[in-house]
Amino acid sequence: MITPTKGISPDRALLAVGAQIAMQLDRPLTVSQAWAKFREWRESHSHTAPVSFGWFVLALDMLHALDVVHLHEDLLYKGVVDASSAQR
Known part of the structure; x- marks a missing residue:
């Protein structure tokens, strides 16, 4: 599941999907925006295996x-979020 297996194709393995998501986070995005960018990227790069x-x-x-990613104030960030500004 995390890596490709007999039943999980390489472009659907969680590591591959995670890498594709991380590439879309060039700026903070909501989960919905990241989902839309991810789907557009997969379509434009001819990844036909469905990802729910x-x-x-x-x-x-x-x-x-x-x-690798953090959620702060409903936005996904790639990299480190300044812990001093985050409410705990």
Whole structure:
């Protein structure tokens, strides 16, 4: 599931989907904006394997667990968010 397997094609593995999502985060985006940019990017690069919104969210969860993306004030950021400005 995280890496390609017999049942999961390389372009649907969570690491690949996560990398594709991370490439879209050139600026802070809402989850909906990131989903739309991700779908447009996959279509323009001829990735025909379907990726559901649930799979997209699993990839976001994986990226968050790996400390690649952060959600702050309803915006997704790639990289480090200044912890002093975040309310805990």
